[in-house]
Amino acid sequence: MAVIAEPVAAHVKPRSLWSRAFESRNFLGAMFMVPAIAILILFLAYPLALGFWLGMTDTKIGGVGRYIGFQNFVSLSKDSVFWLSVFNTIFYTVFASIVKFAIGLYLALLLNERLPFKSMVRAIVLLPFVVPTVLSAIAFWWIYDSQFSIVSWVLIKAGLLSRYIDFLGDPWNARWSVVIANIWRGVPFVAITLLAGLQTISPSLYEAANLDGATNLQRFRHITLPMLSPIIAVVMTFSVLMTFTDFQLIYTITRGGPINATHLMATLSFQRAITGGNLGEGAAISNAMIPFLVAAILLSFFGLQRSRWQQGGRD
Amino acid sequence: MSTVDDQSVGMDYLESFPRKFLRVYLPLGLIIFFLLFPFYWMAVTTFKPDAEMYDYEKYNPFLIAHPTLEHVKKLFFDTDYPLWMWNTVIVSVSSTFISLFASVCAAYAIERLRYKGSRYVGLAIFLGYLVPPSILFIPLAAIVFQLGLFDGNLALILTYPTFLIPFCTWLLMGYFRTIPYELEECALIDGATRLQILTKITLPLSLPGVISAGIFAFTLSWNEFIYALTFISSSENKTIPVGAITELVNGDVYHWGALMAAALTGSVPVVILYSFFVEYYVSAMTGAVKE
Numbered sequence: 217m218a219v220i221a222e223p224v225a226a227h228v229k230p231r232s233l234w235s236r237a238f239e240s241r242n243f244l245g246a247m248f249m250v251p252a253i254a255i256l257i258l259f260l261a262y263p264l265a266l267g268f269w270l271g272m273t274d275t276k277i278g279g280v281g282r283y284i285g286f287q288n289f290v291s292l293s294k295d296s297v298f299w300l301s302v303f304n305t306i307f308y309t310v311f312a313s314i315v316k317f318a319i320g321l322y323l324a325l326l327l328n329e330r331l332p333f334k335s336m337v338r339a340i341v342l343l344p345f346v347v348p349t350v351l352s353a354i355a356f357w358w359i360y361d362s363q364f365s366i367v368s369w370v371l372i373k374a375g376l377l378s379r380y381i382d383f384l385g386d387p388w389n390a391r392w393s394v395v396i397a398n399i400w401r402g403v404p405f406v407a408i409t410l411l412a413g414l415q416t417i418s419p420s421l422y423e424a425a426n427l428d429g430a431t432n433l434q435r436f437r438h439i440t441l442p443m444l445s446p447i448i449a450v451v452m453t454f455s456v457l458m459t460f461t462d463f464q465l466i467y468t469i470t471r472g473g474p475i476n477a478t479h480l481m482a483t484l485s486f487q488r489a490i491t492g493g494n495l496g497e498g499a500a501i502s503n504a505m506i507p508f509l510v511a512a513i514l515l516s517f518f519g520l521q522r523s524r525w526q527q528g529g530r531d
Numbered sequence: 532m533s534t535v536d537d538q539s540v541g542m543d544y545l546e547s548f549p550r551k552f553l554r555v556y557l558p559l560g561l562i563i564f565f566l567l568f569p570f571y572w573m574a575v576t577t578f579k580p581d582a583e584m585y586d587y588e589k590y591n592p593f594l595i596a597h598p599t600l601e602h603v604k605k606l607f608f609d610t611d612y613p614l615w616m617w618n619t620v621i622v623s624v625s626s627t628f629i630s631l632f633a634s635v636c637a638a639y640a641i642e643r644l645r646y647k648g649s650r651y652v653g654l655a656i657f658l659g660y661l662v663p664p665s666i667l668f669i670p671l672a673a674i675v676f677q678l679g680l681f682d683g684n685l686a687l688i689l690t691y692p693t694f695l696i697p698f699c700t701w702l703l704m705g706y707f708r709t710i711p712y713e714l715e716e717c718a719l720i721d722g723a724t725r726l727q728i729l730t731k732i733t734l735p736l737s738l739p740g741v742i743s744a745g746i747f748a749f750t751l752s753w754n755e756f757i758y759a760l761t762f763i764s765s766s767e768n769k770t771i772p773v774g775a776i777t778e779l780v781n782g783d784v785y786h787w788g789a790l791m792a793a794a795l796t797g798s799v800p801v802v803i804l805y806s807f808f809v810e811y812y813v814s815a816m817t818g819a820v821k822e
Contacts (some may be wrong), residue, residue, distance in 0.1 A: 244725055245646025252637035252656075252696050255629075260659055260693045266670035275673075319562065326559045337563070338808045345567055346805045346812070348754040350772035351794035358787055360574060366572060369587055379587040400566065405816070412817035461663035464756045468776055482665035482757075486631065489669045490540055499669045506666065513661070 242450055270499035277493040288500035297476050298336035298501065301484040302508075307391065308480060309459045309512065312398040316455055317448075318398065320406025326442075327407065328414045345404040356397045359385050360469065382406070387477030390470055394478050397465050413447035414440070438461065456512045461505065481505045568696060573700040573798075577602055580789055584787065602788030603796070604730040611766045612793060615774035619797075622759075622770060626691035630742065630748050633692065634699035639729050641700070642707040643715065653704060660697035667693070668761050675762050686762040686768070691752045698751070699744040702818050706740030724798075743815035746808045750801050771797040 271288060273283025284303035292298045327338060344352060359366055368380040372481040383393045417440065425435050466472060470489060472479035479487070481501055489498020546554075576584060577804045583590040590596050605613045637656070641649045671690055680686040711734060718728050733742065759770045766778055773794040779786050805812055 241644045242646045245640040245644040247647060248636040248640035249643065250653065251633035252700060255633060255692045256659055256696060259690050260662065260667070262673055263667050263670035264662065266673065267666065270670055270673065322558070322560050326555055329555050339806065340563065342813070343570065343802065346801055347798040348772050348801065350664065350756050350776055351797050352569055354775060354790050354794045359572060360567065364585060364587070364626060366592055369592060400569070404566065408813060409699040409817050457661065457663065461665040463665045476790060485669065490672065495669055495673060500668055502666045
């Protein structure tokens with residue numbers, strides 16, 4: 217065999233290091249990764265690390281900061297506005313997420329029914345998620361206006377109220393108002409992704425349950441929910457993440473007011489870092505979000521994912 | 532994903548109309564009303580003259596007695612709005628193309644070249660998707676300033692890919708995985724290079740995935756707010772969301788008509804694009820969640 221093979225081998229040109237490199241998976245892989253990795257390291261990984269560092273300095277805009285250890289965190293821990301923003305963030309995330317999940321799941325179940333113009337209805341439902349958040353938030357701002365609110369006007373005309381609601385002037389009204397705006401924006405995302413999950417559930421399961429005499433509620437409880445739970449876990453993780461770090465809605469509708477009653481940690485860090493010029497302190501507030509964020513992710517992800525093994529799904 | 536047909540409720544025909552109306556149509560209608568009302572209100576306010584806007588006693592607020600283009604005209608001719616629109620288009624288009632290019636290369640390398648450690652890189656990119664902009668904007672502002680990019684379109688074009696690339700790469704990895712290996716093997720045997728395989732086989736076959744990623748990335752960058760608010764200071768460099776909220780409010784005087792006109796006209800381009808590519812958009816949104 218070797219004797220026959222030899223003349224063939226002689227015809228093969230000796231190949232340069234360069235052309236051999238282009239057949240190596242590792243070299244080629246590295247070349248293909250360059251654009252993505254370059255951007256992500258320079259504008260994602262490096263800022264993330266720089267953020268940790270900034271949080272330990274007293275950097276001001278346009279100046280060079282000094283390392284001051286945990287002093288930013290010590291002063292924040294005595295800052296009542298900071299703790300108020302932590303409370304607001306948790307309040308906002310918990311209530312908005314629960315309601316978004318409830319309405320979203322309900323809407324997904326409704327959309328999964330046999331409906332006329334189904335795909336059009338689905339396209340319309342997703343609109344609040346598609347439209348720029350700031351622009352729809354401006355509409356909410358106008359709806360919540362203290363003198364010309366359409367909601368107040370309708371309620372007064374219906375005889376349910378005697379005077380205009382001060383939506384954004386009263387701390388608790390303002391908190392609920394921004395929660396409602398957030399729910400409005402988030403429901404479509406939850407509903408449409410859960411609908412995609414619902415559509416993958418095999419109808420034969422429901423047929424089998426029907427034959428066994430299961431009621432609607434039983435079918436929902438023992439088929440729909442367990443089959444849906446992996447996707448619920450992922451959707452709610454994303455939803456919690458987006459709500460916890462929300463900035464646009466608050467900045468547009470209330471700017472954190474009245475008297476800091478709606479400041480979230482993100483808006484407070486913007487106010488301190490960019491408006492106030494204390495980059496170091498703002499970065500410290502951002503960093504303080506990270507443990508909460510990780511806890512929220514772990515809680516919603518693992519808490520909701522428990523039952524995955526029951527379906528024998530892959531991981 | 533395998534979409535199951537509409538037969539999921541097999542005994543649907545047994546249900547009477549009034550019953551189905553109460554169980555399905557009424558709640559669905561109420562939720563849709565809640566979801567669409569702000570848009571209706573936005574549109575009504577845009578075309579309403581000031582006199583009607585502030586007088587609910589004489590005019591029914593839900594209707595427009597004398598429609599006017601006054602607010603739209605004011606917005607387009609008395610403010611920098613056309614410039615904001617232009618900036619938004621430039622920034623969204625460029626950052627989408629940069630991200631698509633980088634993501635296609637990265638996703639192909641991770642999914643198909645399977646170089647050493649590609650699994651971990653894929654995981655790291657997914658984790659990058661979970662890093663929210665509201666944590667990154669402060670250090671990024673410092674970096675943008677150092678690089679001399681502050682207050683220019685380039686600051687946004689280069690920073691938007693930080694949330695677009697992880698998303699697009701993750702989505703495209705899923706699409707590339709569905710293309711059979713055998714096609715690539717055939718091409719390799721015929722002497723095609725990896726680059727030829729990518730451009731002539733993998734990309735055309737995963738075109739729906741590329742379109743989905745592109746549409747979604749475009750709307751994400753059109754909607755972006757916090758980076759644009761932080762990195763841009765002069766009016767002529769702003770994007771629509773930032774310009775609307777910072778330039779149309781003079782102290783305590785809110786130009787509601789112009790604000791609503793900006794909200795409406797700033798939303799229309801994304802909505803038109805969305806309406807043409809609904810399926811792609813939905814598959815991008817659900818695809819990223821399902822992996």
